Amino acid sequence: MKSGIVSRVFRLLRHLALWCLLGFLAYWAWLDKKVYDTFEFASWTLPAKIYARPLELYSSASLSPRRLVYELExxxxxxxxxxxxxxxxxxxxEEVEYYARGYKFWDSVEYSQRLKVLFSGSEIKQVWSxxxxxxVNLTRTEPVIIGSINPKTYEDRILLDYNQLPTILIxxxxxxxxxxxxTHHGFDFTGLVRAIISNVRARAYVQGGxxxxxxxxxxFYLTRERTIRRKITELLMALSIxxxxSKEQILEVYANEIFLGQDGNRAIHGFGLASQFYFGKPLQELDVPAIASLxxxxKGPSAFNPRTSPERSLxxxxxxxxxxxxxxxxxxARREEFVQLPLDVKGSQFRGVGELTAFLDLVKIQLKKQYDQEAIRNAGLKIHTSLDLYFxxxxxxxxAxxxxxxEKELGTEGVLQVASVVIDPRTGEILTLSGGLRLAPGGFNRALKAKRQVGSMIKPFIYALxxxxxxxxxxxxxxxxxEVDWELEDGTIWSPQNFDEKEKGEISLLDSLVYSQNLATVNLGASIGVPKITEYLKKLGGLEILEEYPSILLGAIELSPLELTEMYTVFANNGFKIPLRAIREVTSSGDEILKRYPLKLKPAIDPATSSLVRYALTQVIEQGxxxxxxxxxxxxxxxxxxxxxDDNRDSWFVGFGNNRLGGVWVGRDDNQPTGLTGSxxxxxxxxxxxxFSEIKPLVFENPPGIIYRHMNIAAGKQVPQSCPGADHLPFHVATKVPTSKSCLSSVRPSNPRLRKGSSYKRVREGGLIRWLRDFLQ
Amino acid sequence: MVERFLTIILVIPLLSSCSLQVLQNQREEVLSNREVERKVFLSPPDDSVAIGKIFWLQSEKDVIARKSFFDPQSVSGASRKIDAACRELLYKAIDALRIKDYIKAQANIERAIRIQPNDPYLWTQLAYVAVERGDELQASAFSRKAAAMAGGNELLTKEITKFLRRLNLEVDQ
Incomplete structure (x- = not known):
């Protein structure tokens, strides 16, 4: 009887053990599959990286040694x-020598090589390998990373192959x-015993097992809780791995996955990113002390963080x-030498770049049009932009x-805001963008979103028509x-004024634009017709003008600084509007091209008319x-x-040379008067x-259909070339101009400088020469 | 006296005929050089297979180089010093075009334009790539822009006009 019970208990225990074993094996099989799937198929979520434009180096490039050194730093x-x-x-x-790391651009490879760049002033004389x-005819630096768009997990890493891991690190x-x-198979009993002995001896946790x-x-899979169950799971997973x-595969995954600190809400994973984050250079370039630090x-990424706990880290x-x-x-000897060295931690790459929120905002907006959020966050896209970092x-x-x-002059503090955009007018590439002072991420980006009345900025387009x-x-x-009294549809009278509230009587079209006369512009607009002008502006700027008010003639239209800057590309670019671009191309993490944002032109104004307005705009700077x-x-x-x-609420200026076009708005967020004019x-x-932009003078090509005539503007007649003070003005070939054989006597009092002849060729004159010339005139 | 007279009678025509022959040879040489130059300059668009969309970039590299950078008339006011960088990029564009990689071809020309933006020739190259990839709207815009920049360069203006006619477009007058 007793033996029967014992044997039944034994049988039960045997069954139980068998079931436990089966359960254990099933659990291990499940863990094994999880491990296999992760290693074999899983790809890490990689944030999109955003890059500034690389620096182009070639003989005669306009570049100073300081700029190149800045870029290298x-x-x-x-x-x-x-x-x-x-x-x-x-x-x-005037010589800068550097050992290029090499970089694989999507369209070509820049190889790693030692280069010497010889300068002559602020120009490259020669690039020598x-x-x-x-x-070397042409080369370019690697692009600087200016930001990233993190995945929802806020993880970031720079992936490395096993072969890219330095031997000293391994x-x-x-x-x-x-x-x-x-030599072990995932679990090391000897190592565990040694760790226990070391910890007991040191009476502290000095070595992990x-x-x-x-x-x-x-x-990869587990939490930081210290339970037996977690330890067993960890052990089983380790055995499966x-x-x-292979050992190489395990080390590669380890080097890319291991957690090495926190940057705000971004988790730093892997040695590749940690090297950039803490030491500002690729892992392959780290010296022995830096590798020892990593x-x-x-043992404890927070406790031994070289930035926050330098002493413990050292x-x-x-x-x-x-x-x-x-x-x-x-x-x-080397150890003794190394322990004397400081940690040499550097700022991460985009800590010293300055305020980039506004520009990155624009990049993200342009990206959202092409990619879904998941792709942007997780696919490791590389976004190459046109940002000129130094500028x-x-x-x-x-x-600022x-x-x-x-503000000090006005006696205010912290009420004024500003937005600015600078582009290369020939390509439409945005070089820099500022969306306001103290702009926080997600804040109100005035360059893109502040739609404000443009005032006289609209006049050149009316004159172009x-x-x-x-x-x-x-x-x-x-x-x-x-004086103009314009009766509106509702019976009210609109009576605009000049800025100085004085009437000039008769004035040339040129002077009207140069001195920004409101009344002459309204009279001009009246003779063209407001509906026609409205239609023209809609077509030219893609503007939404819902109602045709005559106040449109004086800029009662709301545009953002970016939109207005884009409109002005027509005058800088022979009448072609160039859509502004912040992104050059998007490539995959493997440097395959995914999307290019090519240069495009939109014919807007005929080149001849554009050149006439451009001439007038040079006179705005010359004398207006x-x-x-x-x-x-x-x-x-x-x-x-x-x-x-109106009421000095918005102050605007858009100006351009041959290679730079910049637009600026200054105003208040509450749209109250600022007391400022555009000037x-x-x-x-x-x-x-x-x-700081190395702006170059405008180059005047005469487009087909333009002819220059000597004019007595006050008389409105073409006069002989020999007439003193005659204006040398561009005209459409088709324009008929009355001619006088004599010089005629009347002169234009408002712009004496202009009548001394065109000053187009006056390029790069020094201050003294300019002063002397002005004095003589 | 008679001897002198005979010498003059015989030697002068001989000398004249020799010098005339030299002059004639020189003239022919000059004309022939001009003809070669003219052919080099004009042949790629003219001699192209008559499908209407063959253009300079498909011609030989040396022709590109000569047309683009060694003709002092081809550029209005732009600096000539950086030609090597631009030429290298044009070669890359040619290579890309040969394998119909229009994206790379355009990217290389755009890079050249960033270096030398006032060169109307480079804008015409952009126009040709646009035609190749079937974007006649942009082809027209790029070539009109080139025409507006060409200024007094009659040869380039003539070629752009020809190109626009091929697209059934008129150049701005």
């Missing part, structure tokens, strides 16, 4: 005396974390260096400084600058509302237009930052 190149390794540079006066001993990792890594494989399993994958962090690094010496990885930094600082100065009618209007056409620029720039001619909306506000901001 932003790329994490180290300044050394003798350049020996990729990622190093040296400067010796030290490796091949040959002249050796150190194994020496410190898991000495028997290459987990193998690298166990750490990987824990990092070891059974299925390996030291594995101690830990020196401990790792000690282990390296014991394991024969470095000599005693952007200068503009950001300059805009000028606005502070203006007039001048396109070559039989009716020319720059010499006389307009009436007299923008003439204060002449004190700052010796790069003439440049063209521009000031604008002020006293936006133009000053423009003038201050454009000094």
């Amino acid at each position: 932003m790329l994490g190149y180290s300044s050394v005396e003798t350049v020996r390794r990729p990622g190093e540079f040296s400067q010796n006066g 030290m490796d091949s001993g040959k002249n 050796d150190t990792l194994v020496a410190v974390e898991d000495r028997r890594f290459f 987990s193998t690298l494989t166990q750490q990987l399993a824990k990092n 070891e059974l299925r994958f 390996v030291g962090m594995l 101690k830990r690094r020196n401990f790792v260096l000690g282990v390296m010496e014991k394991q024969g990885l470095i000599s005693k 952007h930094n200068k503009v950001t600082k300059s805009v 400084a000028t606005l502070n100065r203006i 007039a001048l396109s009618e070559a039989n009716r209007f020319s720059l010499a056409t006389t307009l009436k600058d007299t 509302t923008g003439k204060s620029l002449k004190h700052t720039f010796d790069t003439f001619p440049i063209a521009g237009k000031t604008g002020t909306s 006293s506000g936006a133009l000053r901001v423009w003038s201050d930052f454009m000094r």
Whole structure:
């Protein structure tokens, strides 16, 4: 009886054990599948990386040594005396030598090589390859990362192959974390015992008993809780990983996955990103102490963070260096040398870049039109933009400084806001964008979203419409600058005024635009017709004008700074409007092209008419509302237009030379009067930052259909070339102009400078020469 | 006296005929050079297979180089110093076009335009790539822009006009 019970209990226990074993095996099989799927199929979620434009280097490029050095520093190149390794540079006066890391662009590869760039002033004289001993016609630097769009998990990493892992890193990792890594099968009993003994001896937790494989399993799938169940799961997973994958594969995944700190809400995963994040350079360029610091962090990424806990981090690094010496990885002398060195932690790449929120906003908006959110966040896209990093930094600082100065003069503080855009007018590429002072991510980006009345900024487009009618209007056409009472549909009377509230009587079309006369513009608009002008503006700017009010003639239209800047490309670009672009191309993480944003042109105004308006806009700077620029720039001619909306609520300026076009708005977020005109506000901001832009004078090509005549504008007649003070003005060939054989006597009092003849060719005159010429005139 | 007279009678015509022959040879050489130059300059569009969409970029590299960079008339006011960089990019564009990689071809020309934006020739190249990829609207815009920039360059203007006619478009007058 008793033996029967015992045997039944045994049978039951046997069954139970069998079921437990089966359950255990099933659980392991499930874990094994999970491990296999993760390793074999899973791809990490990689954030989209956003890059500034690379610097093009070629003989005669307009570039100073300082700019090149700035770019190299932003790329994490180290300044050394003798350049020996990729990622190093040296400067010796007008010579900059650097060892390019090489970069795979989607369209071609820039190979790693030692380059010497010889400068002559602010121009490149020669680019020389030290490796091949040959002249290099054209090369470009790597692009600087300016931001990333993180996945929902807020993880980030730079993926590396096993072959890209430095041998010293692997050796150190194994020496410190898991000495028997290459011989055990996922679990190391000897290592565990050794760790326990070390911890008991030290009476502290100095060494962990987990193998690298166990750490990987824990990092991948498990929480940080310390339970027996988690330990068993970790062990089973480690065994599965070891059974299925090679040691090299395990190390590769480990190096990419391991958690190495936090940057705000972004988690830093893997040695590749950690190297960039803490030391500002690729992993392959790290020296031994830096590698020791990173390996030291594995014990506790927060506790041994070299930025936040430098002392503890330094101690830990020196401990790792000690282990390296014991394991024969470095000599005693080298260890003693290394422990004397500081941590040498650098800022991450885009910490020193300045305010980029507004520009990145624009990039994201343009991207959203093409890609869904998941692709942007997870697919590791590379977004190459047109941002000029050096110039952007200068503009950001300059805009803030000028606005502070203006506020001090006005006696206000923190009420004015600003938005600015600078582009290359020939390609439509946005070089820098500022959406306001103290703009926080997700904040109100005024460059894109602040729709404000443009005031006189609209006038050049009305004049362009007039001048396109070559039989009716020319720059010499006389307009009436007299009082206007315009009866509106509701019976009210609209009576606009000139800015100075004075009437000029009769004035040429040219002077009317140059001095921004409201009454002459309204009279001109009346003769063309408001419906026609409205239609024209809609077509030209893609504007939504719902009602046809005559106040449109004086700029009662709301546009954002970006929209207005884009409209002005027509005058800078032979009548072609160029859609503005912040992105050049989007490539996959493997550098395959996914989407290019090509240069496009939209015919807007015929080239001849555009050149007439452009001429008038150069005169705005030469003698009109923008003439204060002449004190700052010796790069003439440049063209521009000031604008002020009702009650001085908005101050505008758009100006352009051959290679730069910039638009600025200054105003208040609550749309209250600022006391500023276009000249006293936006133009000053423009003038201050454009000094850093290397703006070039306009190049005057005469498009077909343009002829120059000598004119007595006051009389509205063509006069002989020999007449003193005759204006040399462009006309449509089709425009009929009355001719006089004599000079005629009447002169135009308002613009004496103009009558001395065109000053187009006055390029890069020094201040003294300009002053003397002005004095003589 | 008679001897002198005979010498003059015989030698002068001989010398004249020799010098005339030299002059004639020189003239022929000049004309022949001009003819070669003219052919080099004009042949790619003219001699193209008559399907209407063959253009300069498909011609040989040396022709491109000569047309683009060694003709002082081909550019209005642009600096000549950086030709090597632009030429390298044009070669890349040609290579891309040969394998019908229009995206890369355009990208390379755009890069050249960023370096030398005032060169109307480069804008015409952009127009040709646009035609190849079937975008006649942009082809027209790029070539009109080139025409507006060509200024006094009659040869280039003539070629652009010809190109626009091929697209059934008129150049702005």
